[in-house]
Amino acid sequence: MFILSLTYKKSNDEADRHMESHLAWVKQGYDGGMFLASGRKVPRTGGMILAKGERSAIEAYVAADPFALHGVADYEIIEVAITTALPQLEDLKG
Template sequence: MFVVTLKFSANKARASALMEGHNAWIKQGFDDGIFLLTGSLQQSAGGAVLAHNTSRADLEMRLQQDPFVVGGVVSADILEIAPGRTDDRLAFLRA
């Protein structure tokens, strides 16, 4: 399982021009069964993605296709988590 933070860079002003492509990229992540959750980081710092069902290498390649990353609007940081204990509703993350 991965937590990805997408933190705004100095090019944050370009976000609106790339938003349609970024939203299509997010939709594709859900359609592919990789993204479980996306959302905004508070204080308008950027966004976050909860991902699973993928390898780190494949996730890194997917991130390089995000128009926000390509356009230098955000920088991506990946945290890899090996779930040990979960609520029963999240048991699928331990697989």
């Protein structure tokens, strides 16, 4: 599993200008089965996405995010080997 941590490099106003296309990109990630959960950081300095799949595929998908394409946010991709989870989240274990 991967944690995709987005950190805004530009203002929230600039992020808002690209939010619709970013959210469409996020929806495609869910539709394709790559994304498991997502949301904003509090305070609003970026966001977070939980993802599954091959690292190379995730890296390629992240590069196509409108936030990345327009320099709105930097991504940190963190791989996590889940060893313990609630019973309903057992599928996350690798």
